[in-house]
Amino acid sequence: MREALAEWRPVIDDAIAEILPREVDGDDLEAFFGEPTFAYDPEGIQRALADPLWDLLDRGGKRWRAVLFLVFVDALGEDPQAFHPYACIPEILHNGTIIVDDVEDGASIRRGEPALHHVHGEDIALNAGNAMYFLPLKILTHDPGDLGAETRLRAYEMLLYELNRTHLGQGMDICWHNERGVRISTEQYLEMCACKTGCLSRIVARLAAIVTDQEPAVEDALARYAELTAIAFQIGDDILDVEHSLGRAGEFGKEFGNDIREGKTTLLVLHAIETAGAERAGRLEEILETDANTDEEVADALAIIEDVGSIEHARERALEFSEQARGALEDLPVDLELEPRAQLLEFTEFVVDRDV
Amino acid sequence: MREALAEWRPVIDDAIAEILPREVDGDDLEAFFGEPTFAYDPEGIQRALADPLWDLLDRGGKRWRAVLFLVFVDALGEDPQAFHPYACIPEILHNGTIIVDDVEDGASIRRGEPALHHVHGEDIALNAGNAMYFLPLKILTHDPGDLGAETRLRAYEMLLYELNRTHLGQGMDICWHNERGVRISTEQYLEMCACKTGCLSRIVARLAAIVTDQEPAVEDALARYAELTAIAFQIGDDILDVEHSLGRAGEFGKEFGNDIREGKTTLLVLHAIETAGAERAGRLEEILETDANTDEEVADALAIIEDVGSIEHARERALEFSEQARGALEDLPVDLELEPRAQLLEFTEFVVDRDV
Numbered sequence: 272m273r274e275a276l277a278e279w280r281p282v283i284d285d286a287i288a289e290i291l292p293r294e295v296d297g298d299d300l301e302a303f304f305g306e307p308t309f310a311y312d313p314e315g316i317q318r319a320l321a322d323p324l325w326d327l328l329d330r331g332g333k334r335w336r337a338v339l340f341l342v343f344v345d346a347l348g349e350d351p352q353a354f355h356p357y358a359c360i361p362e363i364l365h366n367g368t369i370i371v372d373d374v375e376d377g378a379s380i381r382r383g384e385p386a387l388h389h390v391h392g393e394d395i396a397l398n399a400g401n402a403m404y405f406l407p408l409k410i411l412t413h414d415p416g417d418l419g420a421e422t423r424l425r426a427y428e429m430l431l432y433e434l435n436r437t438h439l440g441q442g443m444d445i446c447w448h449n450e451r452g453v454r455i456s457t458e459q460y461l462e463m464c465a466c467k468t469g470c471l472s473r474i475v476a477r478l479a480a481i482v483t484d485q486e487p488a489v490e491d492a493l494a495r496y497a498e499l500t501a502i503a504f505q506i507g508d509d510i511l512d513v514e515h516s517l518g519r520a521g522e523f524g525k526e527f528g529n530d531i532r533e534g535k536t537t538l539l540v541l542h543a544i545e546t547a548g549a550e551r552a553g554r555l556e557e558i559l560e561t562d563a564n565t566d567e568e569v570a571d572a573l574a575i576i577e578d579v580g581s582i583e584h585a586r587e588r589a590l591e592f593s594e595q596a597r598g599a600l601e602d603l604p605v606d607l608e609l610e611p612r613a614q615l616l617e618f619t620e621f622v623v624d625r626d627v
Numbered sequence: 628m629r630e631a632l633a634e635w636r637p638v639i640d641d642a643i644a645e646i647l648p649r650e651v652d653g654d655d656l657e658a659f660f661g662e663p664t665f666a667y668d669p670e671g672i673q674r675a676l677a678d679p680l681w682d683l684l685d686r687g688g689k690r691w692r693a694v695l696f697l698v699f700v701d702a703l704g705e706d707p708q709a710f711h712p713y714a715c716i717p718e719i720l721h722n723g724t725i726i727v728d729d730v731e732d733g734a735s736i737r738r739g740e741p742a743l744h745h746v747h748g749e750d751i752a753l754n755a756g757n758a759m760y761f762l763p764l765k766i767l768t769h770d771p772g773d774l775g776a777e778t779r780l781r782a783y784e785m786l787l788y789e790l791n792r793t794h795l796g797q798g799m800d801i802c803w804h805n806e807r808g809v810r811i812s813t814e815q816y817l818e819m820c821a822c823k824t825g826c827l828s829r830i831v832a833r834l835a836a837i838v839t840d841q842e843p844a845v846e847d848a849l850a851r852y853a854e855l856t857a858i859a860f861q862i863g864d865d866i867l868d869v870e871h872s873l874g875r876a877g878e879f880g881k882e883f884g885n886d887i888r889e890g891k892t893t894l895l896v897l898h899a900i901e902t903a904g905a906e907r908a909g910r911l912e913e914i915l916e917t918d919a920n921t922d923e924e925v926a927d928a929l930a931i932i933e934d935v936g937s938i939e940h941a942r943e944r945a946l947e948f949s950e951q952a953r954g955a956l957e958d959l960p961v962d963l964e965l966e967p968r969a970q971l972l973e974f975t976e977f978v979v980d981r982d983v
Contacts, residue, residue, distance in 0.1 A: 304791055308821040308854065310814035312799050319798025371757065374730075375750040394731040394801045401727065401757065402794035409791050412784045424776055427783040428768045435660055435765050438758035442675025443668050445750045458666035465664040498664065 275342060275614060276333050283337040283362060284328065286355040290363075290410060295321045303413060323391045323399035327366050330382035336475050337362040339618070343479030343493060346611035357482050360407040360430075361475045367403025368437070368471070370396050375445065376533075404434070418482060426481045429490075433470040433477070440466025447536045451560050457541050464505040465498055472497035485605070492603045496615070499596035504622035506589040509537035510582060511626070516573050528569035534559045538588060539581040547579045586623070593619040631698060631970065632689050639693040639718060640684065642711040646719075646766060651677045659769060679747045679755035683722050686738035692831050693718040695974070699835030699849060702967035713838050716763040716786075717831045723759025724793070724827070726752050731801065732889075760790070774838060782837045785846075789826040789833070796822025803892045807916050813897050820861040821854055828853035841961070848959045852971070855952035860978035862945040865893035866938060867982070872929055884925035890915040894944060895937040903935045942979070949975040 292299055300311045337358040341351040351358075372378070373386040374397055380386060388396035408430055411423050418426075443463045447455060476497035480490035509530065516528040530537060540559065544552045558564060558572040576582065596619040600612065607615070648655050656667045693714040697707040707714075728734070729742040730753055736742060744752035764786055767779050774782075799819045803811060832853035836846035865886065872884045886893060896915065900908040914920060914928045932938065952975045956968065963971070 300795075304795060305788060307818050308825075309818040310812065311795070311818060312802075312811055312815040315799040315802035315811070315815075316795055319802050320795070371753065375753050377749075392801075392805060393733075395798070395805070397727065397731050397753070398794060398797050398801055401760070402791070402798065404757070404760065405787060405790045405794060409787045412787060420777065420780055424780040424783070427780070427787075431761060431765045431768060431783075432661060434761045435758070438754060438761060439656075439660060439667070439672055439676070441754050442751070442758065443671040445748075445754055446668075446671035446675050449748060449751070455668055455671070456666065459668040459671075462663050462665040462667055469664075 275338050276335060279338045279341060280334050282355065283334045283358055287328065287359050287363065289356070290359060290413075291321055291324060291406065293321060293325050303409070318391075319395055320399050320402055323370065323387055323396055324363075324366070324403060326390065327370065327381070327387055330384055332366070332382065334362055336365050336471065339472075339497075340475045340479050342611045342614050343476055344483055346607040346615060347479065347483045347485060347489075347605070348608055349483045354479075354482060356410050357478060360410055360478060361471060363403050363407040364434075364474065365471055367400045367407075368441075370400030370403070372441070374400070375441075422481060422484065426478060429477050429481060430474060433474045436466045437470040440464070440468070440470065443467075448534055453536055453540065453544055453556055453559065455536060455541070457538065460536060460538055460541055461502060464502045468505045469498040469501040472501040488604050492599050496596045496599040496619075499592045499599060500619050500622055503589045503592040503596065503619065506538050506585050506592070507623050507625060509535075509539055510585050510589070512537075513539055513573060513576055513582060516569070517577060527566070528564070528573060531558065531569050531572045532564050534561075538585045539576050542581040542584045543576045543579050546581075547575055551575050551579075589623045593623045631694050632691060635694045635697060636690050638711065639690045639714055642693075643680075643684065643715050643719065645712070646715060646769075647677055647680060647762065649677060649681050659765070674747075675751055676755050676758055679726065679743055679752055680719075680722070680759060682746065683726065683737070683743055686740055688722070688738065690718055692721050692827065695828075695853075696831045696835050698967045698970050699832055700839055702963040702971060703835065703839045703841060703845075703961070704964055705839045710835075710838060712766050713834060716766055716834060717827060719759050719763040720790075720830065721827055723756045723763075724797075726756030726759070728797070730756070731797075778837060778840065782834060785833045785837060786830060789830045792822045793826040796820070796824070796826065799823075804890055809892055809896065809900055809912055809915065811892060811897070813894065816892060816894055816897055817858060820858045824861045825854040825857040828857040844960050848955050852952045852955040852975075855948045855955060856975050856978055859945045859948040859952065859975065862894050862941050862948070863979050863981065865891075865895055866941050866945065868893075869895055869929060869932055869938060872925070873933060883922070884920070884929060887914065887925045887928045888920050890917075894941045895932050898937040898940045899932045899935050902937075903931055907931050907935075945979045949979045 290303060295313050295317050297311055297313050300313060300316060301307070304311075340358045340361060341354065344351045344354045369381065370387045373381055374388050374393060378386045379389065384390070386396075387399070390396075391399070408427070411418065411426050440463050443459070444467055447453075447463075473494045476493035477490050480493050485493075512528075512530045516531070536559075540555070543555055547555065555572055555575050558568045561568065564572075597616055600607070600615060646659060651669050651673050653667055653669050656669060656672060657663070696714045696717060697710065700707045700710045725737065726743045729737055730744050730749060734742045735745065740746070742752075743755070746752075747755070764783070767774065767782050796819050799815070800823055803809075803819075829850045832849035833846050836849050841849075868884075868886045872887070892915075896911070899911055903911065911928055911931045914924045917924065920928075953972055956963070956971060
């Protein structure tokens with residue numbers, strides 16, 4: 272997968288530039304958005320849309336949603352070359368959510384530079400992030416290629432289903448951040464992951480199945496693989512934050528005890544509160560509720576999480592989801608191409624084992 | 628139209644409550660968003676989505692996009708009763724844009740109360756606003772009623788076309804606010820209106836044509852009517868702001884010289900800069916560029932706009948668009964029902980003549 276990532280990135284960027292070039296002119300706008308009724312202002316749209324989009328993309332990012340899409344297409348026996356435009360759909364959506372999430376979270380840094388709303392202004396950043404929710408959906412209309420009406424309809428209804436659930440997941444997550452106390456169940460935490468992180472992965476998988484005209488059973492199994500892998504990834508992320516903070520992991524690029532300071536409800540926190548006994552659970556909740564934590568409080572919270580075995584518990588759950596993801600591939604009613612299939616299997620291990 | 632507005636509002640609200648009730652439970656969520664993979668947190672989703680949505684709706688708003696949709700349906704010879712769920716689509720979209728625009732503009736007041744992001748927090752408000760972009764689009768999937776696959780596809784592609792252009796319009800408008808100097812043409816200003824305000828009106832008209840299965844020529848003519856009426860409305864809005872500020876209009880509910888203080892490029896400003904001569908045009912631009920204007924500066928700017936006849940000019944243009952909108956109805960290849968047709972004609976006059 273790592274090789275695929277390096278190989279495909281410039282190809283994906285070229286495909287995105289076909290839709291929205293780094294420097295837009297009136298013709299580009301007309302080609303993608305349709306004729307103006309009066310006259311576009313390309314200079315304004317450059318600053319409002321093309322600049323923030325390319326600023327974010329040129330900072331890095333692995334384009335792994337686009338690459339995963341092409342790996343799915345490859346695995347399903349089609350030539351990925353013919354499907355580049357559609358690979359841009361989850362990639363642009365993902366980058367749109369990054370811009371909006373950073374405003375919602377009040378983030379200051381993104382990919383080593385000031386978050387987009389600090390560079391372009393909150394108004395421009397938000398509008399660009401939102402435009403990046405709709406721009407990719409239009410790719411299906413703009414570039415129907417060989418996609419028939421039925422396929423496009425299937426794609427739109429899938430996208431709207433998943434994008435609605437994405438906002439449910441983000442909504443739950445924000446709510447829990449803002450709440451005093453931890454009141455949710457593990458099942459609800461996993462639902463948040465399934466919605467917030469999982470739905471975008473499901474879009475990757477389902478879109479690959481839809482544009483290559485697979486049966487619904489194939490689409491469902493690939494969606495399940497994608498969702499389970501995303502949940503394992505999210506738990507892996509939560510573990511990394513704690514391990515890094517405990518000084519165990521390598522370079523991570525986040526502040527010490529970031530999740531604790533944000534008061535994030537994670538699988539580790541839920542497990543610790545459930546098993547640490549009333550006193551220490553109460554202490555952990557209290558630290559999570561406090562708006563500005565001292566380093567000592569953060570260290571206390573981390574110690575509770577470590578002592579009660581929440582890291583091991585979370586790792587076991589992540590491995591379980593990762594195994595179930597592999598199982599979803601076994602259940603497929605079609606044979607996948609061997610090499611991309613191996614990449615998909617490998618990916619389920621990477622999301623749990625990674626150290627960055 | 629005024630009677631229609633009063634009559635329909637509770638009906639529209641009931642239809643919205645069918646989709647997202649004031650108090651959500653797990654069954655409601657499952658019915659609309661689909662089965663959870665694990666378990667929803669209805670309490671969280673209540674606070675993240677239902678509370679902000681109903682907070683905004685219960686503050687007022689005339690639901691005129693929903694009502695206009697039903698008037699179109701009526702005019703096209705169908706029973707509006709059967710089309711309530713689809714009337715919610717432009718209405719929820721519109722309220723979503725209000726929440727997001729208020730964050731982008733840093734607005735403090737909305738419908739006489741603190742803007743949503745001041746009540747619910749910026750994170751919740753933004754996510755709810757964005758959810759309200761996708762929630763209504765799913766109504767077509769969730770409540771297909773008699774809508775066939777072809778009709779749904781036509782509706783999705785129309786919605787994505789218009790929602791993309793909405794973000795172009797908002798992007799241009801934000802850019803111009805932030806820029807020093809006024810560099811755009813009247814045609815570009817009108818394009819901004821056509822995109823930012825017009826596209827949502829076009830959605831109202833086109834959706835009514837699509838769900839009642841009209842020919843493309845009918846859809847196009849109604850879209851043209853809706854776009855022209857929206858532009859006339861926007862110009863009317865700009866005129867009202869200046870007239871109110873000059874103490875000529877009735878109660879308006881906005882601060883004195885709001886648009887001038889915001890540095891808004893309006894048709895009046897463009898006309899004044901073009902015709903006022905270098906010195907006064909320069910003075911007007913300078914005032915618009917200044918971040919915090921004194922009342923004296925605002926009065927100066929208003930005096931320039933008034934003296935060079937920009938109010939009359941803008942009113943003439945608004946009347947012209949309003950007349951063209953009526954013309955678009957004349958060109959229709961189908962006969963409209965008489966009573967709703969009269970309402971549509973009357974509406975083109977209301978948007979220019981209104982004093983609130």
